[in-house]
Amino acid sequence: MNIISQTTAFGGMQGVFTHESDACKCDMTFAVFVPPKAIKEPCPVVWYLSGLTCTHANVMEKGEYRRMAAELGLIVVCPDTSPRGNDVPDELTNWQMGQGAGFYLDATERPWSENYQTYTYITEELPAYVSQHFRMDMSRQGIFGHSMGGHGAMTIALRNPDRFKSCSAFAPIVEPSTADWSAPAFEKYLGSDRATWRKYDACALVSDGARFPEFLIDQGKADGFLESGLRPWLFEEAVKDTDIKLTLRLHERYDHSYYFISTFMDDHLKWHAERLA
Numbered sequence: 001m002n003i004i005s006q007t008t009a010f011g012g013m014q015g016v017f018t019h020e021s022d023a024c025k026c027d028m029t030f031a032v033f034v035p036p037k038a039i040k041e042p043c044p045v046v047w048y049l050s051g052l053t054c055t056h057a058n059v060m061e062k063g064e065y066r067r068m069a070a071e072l073g074l075i076v077v078c079p080d081t082s083p084r085g086n087d088v089p090d091e092l093t094n095w096q097m098g099q100g101a102g103f104y105l106d107a108t109e110r111p112w113s114e115n116y117q118t119y120t121y122i123t124e125e126l127p128a129y130v131s132q133h134f135r136m137d138m139s140r141q142g143i144f145g146h147s148m149g150g151h152g153a154m155t156i157a158l159r160n161p162d163r164f165k166s167c168s169a170f171a172p173i174v175e176p177s178t179a180d181w182s183a184p185a186f187e188k189y190l191g192s193d194r195a196t197w198r199k200y201d202a203c204a205l206v207s208d209g210a211r212f213p214e215f216l217i218d219q220g221k222a223d224g225f226l227e228s229g230l231r232p233w234l235f236e237e238a239v240k241d242t243d244i245k246l247t248l249r250l251h252e253r254y255d256h257s258y259y260f261i262s263t264f265m266d267d268h269l270k271w272h273a274e275r276l277a
Contacts, residue, residue, distance in 0.1 A: 002019065004017060004029070010035075010070035010071075012035040013034045016029065017032065018030075021125060022125060023118075024083035024116070024118065025083070027084075029055065029080045030126065030130070031056040032130065034075055035074060035075065037070075043136065044074055044140035044141065044273075045074075046144065046276075047077050047144070047145075049146075050081050050148075050149045051148045052181070059261070062258035063261055063262055063265055065265050065269060081102050081118075081148070082101060083102065088115045089115065097185045101148070103189065103200065104118050104122060104149070104156065105119050105189055105190065107189040108189070109189060112189050123160060142272035143157055144168040144170075145169055146170040146171060147172065147225070150172025151202065154169055157212045158211070159210060161210075161213075165276055167214075168218075170217075170218050170261050170264070172202070172235075173229055174234050175203040177197045177201045180228045203235055206244065207238060211243070214244065214246070215239075216247045217232055218249050218251065219251065221251060221252050221253070223255050223260075224255065235248075
């Protein structure tokens with residue numbers, strides 16, 4: 001593991017690291033905040049997945065999670081959103097595809113399938129790797145994210161209910177297979193057979209029988225992507241006749257930015273801490 005930076009914050013450690021990924025076949029970057037409590041004992045882990053065009057740095061620099069994570073004794077891991085590098089396929093003029101837009105899936109179509117194995121990276125390789133280097137209680141894991149990362153968090157939780165004990169999302173893409181800004185990427189990554197897309201679609205997973213105890217979703221009503229890409233009411237409809245509990249909070253005047261995320265970050269960390277206690 002290569003150390004990019006380490007600094008003290010709220011008595012804990014905020015670090016940025018890189019390592020060679022077998023799944024993505026390139027060097028991957030991730031950030032970790034370790035609370036002071038981890039000096040004495042293993043702490044629960046919360047995974048934060050970022051949105052389109054983002055890296056690990058967006059939430060690390062603007063998410064304002066460290067004070068509450070230190071208080072609650074939570075380790076926060078922030079992976080990158082995609083593989084990166086000169087040899088990694090990309091669409092330079094398309095922010096919804098390629099580097100910065102991995103959609104937390106395992107691509108099956110070339111040239112993307114060589115590197116874009118981000119579902120396997122997030123669910124298998126990175127957890128196994130970081131648990132060797134930090135004092136983590138891997139029996140207590142939660143996951144959350146923003147936008148594309150909210151989609152990733154919800155689908156990963158639905159597919160791995162035995163691993164994760166909590167899940168929340170800021171402005172998630174709840175049905176990416178029909179959303180304007182994700183369906184074209186799904187076709188390039190996964191091919192034209194939409195049946196294969198369903199395991200990366202929260203609404204479709206629920207329809208197909210996947211279950212997770214409960215979700216917290218916060219959504220700004222002034223979000224410019226609300227109608228065309230996010231549409232949380234679709235997930236509300238999907239879980240209506242199931243035993244899945246949904247807390248959906250719609251907020252006047254809030255948009256899609258990190259001003260919105262940082263406003264409700266404490267609420268989400270407390271949500272996870274209660275369920276990881």
